[in-house]
Each structure stands twice: as C-alpha cells, then as structure tokens.
Amino acid sequence: MSVVGLDIGSSSIKVAKIVKDSNRFRLAALGKVSTPRPGLLSESPQDHEAVAEAVKKLFDDVGIRDKRQVVVALPEGKIASRVIKLPLMSDKELASSLQYEADAFVPFSLDDAILRHQVIERNEKDGILEVLLIASPKILVNKYLRILELAKVTPLALETELMALNRALIDPNQPNTMVVDFGFKNCNFAISRKEQIYLTRSFPVAGEALTRALSDELGIDISQAEEYKKAYGLSDQVLEGKVRQSIISLIKSVSVEMKKAIQYFEQEKKETVDLIVLGGGSAGLPNVIQDIAANLRTEVQLANPLSLLEYDQSVFAQFEDEAPVFSVAIGLAKRQF
Numbered sequence: 001m002s003v004v005g006l007d008i009g010s011s012s013i014k015v016a017k018i019v020k021d022s023n024r025f026r027l028a029a030l031g032k033v034s035t036p037r038p039g040l041l042s043e044s045p046q047d048h049e050a051v052a053e054a055v056k057k058l059f060d061d062v063g064i065r066d067k068r069q070v071v072v073a074l075p076e077g078k079i080a081s082r083v084i085k086l087p088l089m090s091d092k093e094l095a096s097s098l099q100y101e102a103d104a105f106v107p108f109s110l111d112d113a114i115l116r117h118q119v120i121e122r123n124e125k126d127g128i129l130e131v132l133l134i135a136s137p138k139i140l141v142n143k144y145l146r147i148l149e150l151a152k153v154t155p156l157a158l159e160t161e162l163m164a165l166n167r168a169l170i171d172p173n174q175p176n177t178m179v180v181d182f183g184f185k186n187c188n189f190a191i192s193r194k195e196q197i198y199l200t201r202s203f204p205v206a207g208e209a210l211t212r213a214l215s216d217e218l219g220i221d222i223s224q225a226e227e228y229k230k231a232y233g234l235s236d237q238v239l240e241g242k243v244r245q246s247i248i249s250l251i252k253s254v255s256v257e258m259k260k261a262i263q264y265f266e267q268e269k270k271e272t273v274d275l276i277v278l279g280g281g282s283a284g285l286p287n288v289i290q291d292i293a294a295n296l297r298t299e300v301q302l303a304n305p306l307s308l309l310e311y312d313q314s315v316f317a318q319f320e321d322e323a324p325v326f327s328v329a330i331g332l333a334k335r336q337f
C-alpha cells in the first residue's frame, strides 16, 4: 500500500509518497514548492485557492496521480495538545472524562473543537493512565478540508505535525529523544519516549524571526538577510560575528524553551533526555547544532528521515542535503492503516 504525506507549511509545501511492502518503507516520490503568501494565515477564498493550486502543481511535478491516500498535517501552533494523567479506567469512562480534562487547558471553546486522544501508557502498578489529548478548532480543520477539496485531494487522515515528526525520526531502539521541527513561523518540539510522544510544545520563533532580526539589526533587506542567515548562521568567523550577534538571543530563547520541557519531563518521569534531533528548514542554520548542544549540554543531531527509508539513490540523492525539511511529510506518509 502507498500513502502520501502532505505538509502545508507557512513557507513551503512538502509532499512525500511512501510504499510499504513487507515491513519496509520505500520512498516513491518527494518534493516541495514555496507556499503562496499569505496562504493559510488568510481567511480569503482566493488565497486558499492559490494554496490549492500550488498543492495540485506539486503533486503533478513529482508525479503523484492518485490523490486518495493522503495524510495531512495540522499546524501544531494552532491546536492544543497535552499529556494528561488519570486514574486507570475503562475506555468508556475515559471517553467521558476527556471533555472535562480538555476544558482545563484548551484555549478555545470545546464546542468548536474536535477532540482526539491516544493512550500512551497504562501503568497497572501505580494505577495511572497517561493519555495524549489533542483538540483542533473546527474552523481550522474545515479550512484544511476546503483547500484539499479545491486541490482534489482526498484526505485519509489529518494528524499533528509532531505526531508525524515522531514517526519520521524515531526508531524502536532510540533513547528518550527530543524531536524538533524548526520551521518558518514556529519551532515545535516533542519528547519521544518508547516511540510515543510524551510532551509537545510550540514556540513562535523560527526562520522568519531570525531573518527579520538580521534585517533589522544590520539594516539590510529581507532577501539579503535570508542569504546571510543561510550562508553564515551562527558562525563567529564572518562579518566580525555580526550575523551571529543579531540572532543569538533568539536561538537562546528557543533553547530555554527546550530546556524547560526537558526539565519538566525529567521531573515527571525520573528519566533523562539523551538526544535532540533537529528537523525543519531552520535546522540547516550553520552552527545551530553546536549552539543548541552547548546550551542544553545534550547531544544534538540533524534529522535524517531518509536514513530510516529505502530509496533509489539515483533519483533521491539530490534531496539528502535538505532531508530535515521533509521530516513531517515523510512521517505522515509512514502512517499505517
């Protein structure tokens, strides 16, 4: 069976097609295209039409004709998700208590939300049930469904970016790992334990903020700032370290959020987080791996979702350098039904 993953980011739209045969995942198509602005931030039908056109064109360009088996990501920053702890109970009791639990942390009306949950752990010994609870605004889901309809895509499922990221980057023998999607608008991260998401966070600082800070600080236009960012990043060897100085406080603020999440996890579970894996376009920022590793005193690796797939080198080697950006799309396409 083959599944297509579609990740409509605020900067670029990514698509991956994966065929699963006898427990092996084989990459069948991969590609990306810029997201027409203002894209999904807009409420106007014309802007949605433009996004739908871009999706259609991307499917055509990478040669995906069957648009019926598509899994689509919902943006982490626009949904609410949390791991909650409950006393052990039956599935029926659980379903009825989730509404009450969601009320405590969901910042929008539950009448206008779709609730989903996933049991993470049943701890019979301590009598505790841990459940990942996700609330998505109906307006958001409907907006996605409208765009998919315009693009003639039939979604098989919608899921959160971090669920997909976790599936793309975590293999069964992994230690407790923080997986990070460092994109354009948001830096999303989750702690993954025994292949399950334990904690999720979305922090609104990523590539867009870095470029804007550089543009403001150095008095250069956005497109030049974008070039400097990609070329020099956090290196202190170029332009007297001016590029680094302009963005270092933003990187620190992202590190602080990661650290808080790790400390929370370590207190809750009495286990350590031993690895951080950075995905998303902004993971390509020069020297970011070293800086985050130094800030958090934890090993940091660049995400490589391709390493957990089989693929034809002659076709897909061109994507190896920017593999981190495809993490979410690949994770979506690895979903099994």
Ligand SMILES: Nc1ncnc2c1ncn2[C@@H]1O[C@H](COP(=O)(O)OP(=O)(O)OP(=O)(O)O)[C@@H](O)[C@H]1O
Binding pocket: 008, 009, 010, 011, 012, 013, 182, 183, 184, 185, 186, 187, 206, 207, 208, 226, 229, 230, 231, 233, 280, 281, 282, 283, 284, 285, 286, 325
């Ligand atoms: N080599 C690089 N160095 C630094 N930043 C990079 C590099 N390559 C890409 N980026 C940045 O990555 C960002 C886009 O990443 P990505 O495609 O993951 O975002 P997105 O999924 O569209 O956004 P979001 O998930 O936040 O909606 C841009 O800000 C871009 O500047």
Ligand SMILES: [Mg+2]
Binding pocket: 007, 009, 010, 181, 183, 184, 280, 328
């Ligand atoms: Mg993204």
